[in-house]
Amino acid sequence: MPFVIKEERAEYWxxxxxxxxxxxxxxxxxVVNIDHVFVDPALRGKGVAGQLLEQVCAALRTTGRRAVVTCSYARRWFGQHAEARDVLTAGRKG
Known part of the structure; x- marks a missing residue:
């Protein structure tokens, strides 16, 4: 899927x-706040949100930024993906 990664968002069009x-x-x-994840109902359950979050993690690593997570979906995702928690700020590991 061709994702568009910007300074403050990752998108799929x-x-x-x-x-x-x-x-x-x-x-x-x-430090950024991962505060919102949206996937159109037609694409839900197909791993799109996870792929977007992987792209966000890669972008944060590339730019040396860290993240706090306030979106409930993203918090669950980080809870299930220990390999991605290196981008989280200390004390906020998903």
Whole structure:
């Protein structure tokens, strides 16, 4: 899937329609808040949200940023993916 990764969001578009996104606005220098995950109902259960979160983790690693997670879906995802927790701030490991 072709994801679009921006400074504060990761997106999946198809035919001009936004079908999935993860938003991660900055909280302070070097730290973002993963605060929203959305997947269109037609794509739910197909691993799209997880793929987007993997892309977000890669982008954070590349830029040296860390994350706090306030989105309930993302918190569950990090709880199930220990290999991705290196991007979380101390004390906020999913």
């Amino acid at each position: 198809q035919e001009g329609t936004l079908l999935a996104e993860v938003t991660f606005p900055p909280l302070r220098p070097g």
